[in-house]
Amino acid sequence: xxxxxxxxxxxxxxxxxxxxxxxxxxxxxxxxxxxxxxxxxxxxxxxxxxxxxxxxxxxxxxxxxxxxxxxxxxxxxxxxxxxxxxxxxxxxxxxxxxxxxxxxxxxxxxxxxxxxxxxxxxxxxxxxxxxxxxxxxxxxxxxxxxxxxxxxxxxxxxxxxxxxxxxxxxxxxxxxxxxxxxxxxxxxxxxxxxxxxxxxxxxxxxxxx
Amino acid sequence: xxxxxxxxxxxxxxxxxxxxxxxxxxxxxxxxxxxxxxxxxxxxxxxxxxxxxxxxxxxxxxxxxxxxxxxxxxxxxxxxxxxxxxxxxxxxxxxxxxxxxxxxxxxxxxxxxxxxxxxxxxxxxxxxxxxxxxxxxxxxxxxxxxxxxxxxxxxxxxxxxxxxxxxxxxxxxxxxxxxxxxxxxxxxxxxxxxxxxxxxxxxxxxxxxxxxxxxxx
Numbered sequence: 001x002x003x004x005x006x007x008x009x010x011x012x013x014x015x016x017x018x019x020x021x022x023x024x025x026x027x028x029x030x031x032x033x034x035x036x037x038x039x040x041x042x043x044x045x046x047x048x049x050x051x052x053x054x055x056x057x058x059x060x061x062x063x064x065x066x067x068x069x070x071x072x073x074x075x076x077x078x079x080x081x082x083x084x085x086x087x088x089x090x091x092x093x094x095x096x097x098x099x100x101x102x103x104x105x106x107x108x109x110x111x112x113x114x115x116x117x118x119x120x121x122x123x124x125x126x127x128x129x130x131x132x133x134x135x136x137x138x139x140x141x142x143x144x145x146x147x148x149x150x151x152x153x154x155x156x157x158x159x160x161x162x163x164x165x166x167x168x169x170x171x172x173x174x175x176x177x178x179x180x181x182x183x184x185x186x187x188x189x190x191x192x193x194x195x196x197x198x199x200x201x202x203x204x205x206x207x208x209x
Numbered sequence: 210x211x212x213x214x215x216x217x218x219x220x221x222x223x224x225x226x227x228x229x230x231x232x233x234x235x236x237x238x239x240x241x242x243x244x245x246x247x248x249x250x251x252x253x254x255x256x257x258x259x260x261x262x263x264x265x266x267x268x269x270x271x272x273x274x275x276x277x278x279x280x281x282x283x284x285x286x287x288x289x290x291x292x293x294x295x296x297x298x299x300x301x302x303x304x305x306x307x308x309x310x311x312x313x314x315x316x317x318x319x320x321x322x323x324x325x326x327x328x329x330x331x332x333x334x335x336x337x338x339x340x341x342x343x344x345x346x347x348x349x350x351x352x353x354x355x356x357x358x359x360x361x362x363x364x365x366x367x368x369x370x371x372x373x374x375x376x377x378x379x380x381x382x383x384x385x386x387x388x389x390x391x392x393x394x395x396x397x398x399x400x401x402x403x404x405x406x407x408x409x410x411x412x413x414x415x416x417x418x419x420x421x422x423x424x425x426x
Contacts, residue, residue, distance in 0.1 A: 134423075137343075141414050144340045148406045181231045181264070182343040182392075184223035191228065206276060208267040 003028040004061035004076065007047065009036040011118070013111050014069045015057045016202040017168045021073045024164060024198040025082040037119045070100045073161045083198075085161050096155035099142075099162035103169075106135050110169035113176040125176070132169070133178050136186065139166060143185040152192050159196050167193045171205045215331040216368050217316040217382025217394045220338045224249060224317060229273055231264030233386040234319065239308070240264040241317055244271045250284055251310035251319040257288070257303060314369075315396045316382045332369075336380055336396035339406060342413050346420045348383055348391035354419040355381070355393075358412045377401050377409070 006022075008015045008031040022029045034041035036056060041047060043054045051058045051067045058065065059072040066072045077085040087093045113128035115121035146152070154162040170186050173179075180187055193199065201207050218232050219241050229242035231254050238254040240263045250273070254262045261277035268274070272281040272289065281290040286307035288299045309320035309327035314334040320327045344351050352370060356363050359374040365383075370393075372379040382394030395413060397406070418424070 137417075141410070145407065145410055148403060148410060179231060181233075184220070184230070184341050187228070187230060188223065188225065191225065206265075206267070208274075208276070 001062070003030045004059055004079075005030045005032055006072075007032050007034055007042075007051070007056060007058040007060075009034050009042070009056050011203060012036060012056045013114060013168050013172055014055075017069055017165055018057050018059065018072050018076070019202070020168070020200055021085070021161065021164050022076050023200045024159070024196055025076050025079075025085055026198060027076050027079055027082050068104070070104055070161075070165065073100070073165065077161055085159065085164070087155055087158065087160055089156070092156040092160070096160045096162045099154045100165055102135075102139075103162070103165040107132070107166070107169050109135065110173070110176070114169075114172060117176040129177050132173070132176065136170060136173065136178065136183060139170070140183045140185050143189045147185055147188070152189070154189075159193070163189075163193050175204050212367060213321055213325075214328060214367055215311070215318040216321050216384060217318050218251065218384055218392075219317045220341050220382075220394050220396070221249070221312050221315050221317055222338045223341060227268045229264050229266060229268055231262055232384075232392070233390075234321070234323070235385050236387045237323060238262065239319065239323070240273075241310075241319075242268050242273050244268060244273075244284060246271060248284060249310055249312055249317045251308045251317065252286065253306035253308070253323075255306070256280060257305055263305065314380060316394050334380055334396075334398060336398055337400055337406070339379075339395040339397055339409050340413055342393045342395060342416065343386070344391050344393070344417065344420050345389070345422055346391060347389055348385040350420055351391045351393055351416075352383065354416055358416040358419055359409075374409075377405055379409075 006018055006029050036042045042056050048054055050065055058067055087096055109128050110132040112123050113132045116123040116125045116128055151157050153159050224241055224243045226243050226247050227245050229240055231240050239251055240254040241251050243249045254264050256263055256275040258280050259277055261275050263273055263275055265276045266274050272283055274281045279292040280288055282305045283289050286305040288303040291297055308323045311318050311330055313331045315336040315338050318331050359372050361373040363370050363372045368383045370381040370383055378398040380396045384392040386392055
């Protein structure tokens with residue numbers, strides 16, 4: 001069977017989320033590289049036919065077309081031979097979904113803040129940054145609690161898709177003007193995520209740490 | 210307003226061996242880092258080469274290395290390696306600015322005024338770290354909200370607040386990040402159980418609201 005195909009732009013945060021997930025899951029991806037900025041390839045007729053919202057990335061595999069990053073992560077993690085990144089325990093699995101939805105529904109403002117700061121996207125950069133920071137504080141509170149419970153990751157004691165989804169906006173937060181100084185629990189957690197097998201970086205996330 | 214003496218800047222458990230973090234003390238940028246042998250260092254957060262924040266750098270062995278050009282500094286602050294000039298015997302005059310630092314009562318402390326020689330060490334205590342809480346309000350406002358959040362009377366001793374929370378005694382390190390922002394380094398005396406610690410965490414979160422921060426709705 002051929003590898004899943006990711007429509008990819010290296011500097012896009014959600015594309016990195018999928019490259020990271022595939023790498024950690026040990027799943028091979030075929031990348032189709034787009035010039036999103038300044039080329040606006042993601043608004044081309046051919047791309048919009050697959051992804052009508054014109055968002056990156058898109059994942060295609062054997063006729064399946066996915067446009068939502070969380071669904072792509074779940075699909076990759078469910079492929080035969082993928083490393084277990086979905087907790088078997090129902091409560092932990094639900095907690096993973098809870099935080100995946102937080103990543104997409106709430107922390108979408110972090111993607112918007114970054115696009116505004118780096119890629120000339122429209123938006124109120126100051127307001128987007130303030131809201132992103134408030135949401136990262138909420139994640140900081142959660143990881144502080146997890147630490148007190150002896151659980152090193154977002155959903156429980158082991159790495160899950162939620163960690164990989166949420167690592168991205170935190171690791172890239174300096175791109176939109178949020179330092180890591182105020183987030184001790186997230187710093188410790190990010191160091192754990194960085195040490196996981198298959199971890200890869202992207203521009204803006206130093207190789208060294 | 211600088212109070213001469215020791216100021217807490219982090220919980221010890223939050224700065225792992227081989228890691229670094231930036232913070233502010235009354236607006237002054239500082240880096241705290243822990244070498245692999247476990248010793249904590251507190252310096253000006255500035256590489257003497259191009260002014261890059263050293264807190265963006267990385268720790269290897271007993272060195273912190275600047276992310277920008279890889280200049281490496283040992284615990285004394287002295288530069289010991291410049292990758293662009295591998296054969297160079299680095300002059301002893303190339304140094305990061307170091308501050309007197311120590312660890313006690315579960316916290317890392319720096320001596321103020323920054324750069325002054327250390328005075329007698331801060332009081333020690335056997336504690337359990339709870340959390341550091343960064344607030345977007347001045348330290349005085351954070352202090353004013355503490356008794357209500359933890360339902361107990363508070364006594365301030367220098368840069369430490371002692372709070373009798375009934376079931377547990379809190380020892381809270383006070384850090385003025387700037388004139389408008391503050392950090393509370395919350396520890397509990399002894400070894401409280403998980404249930405009590407979770408209750409303290411909920412109260413610390415509520416402190417944000419008491420201090421006037423809005424819910425991110």
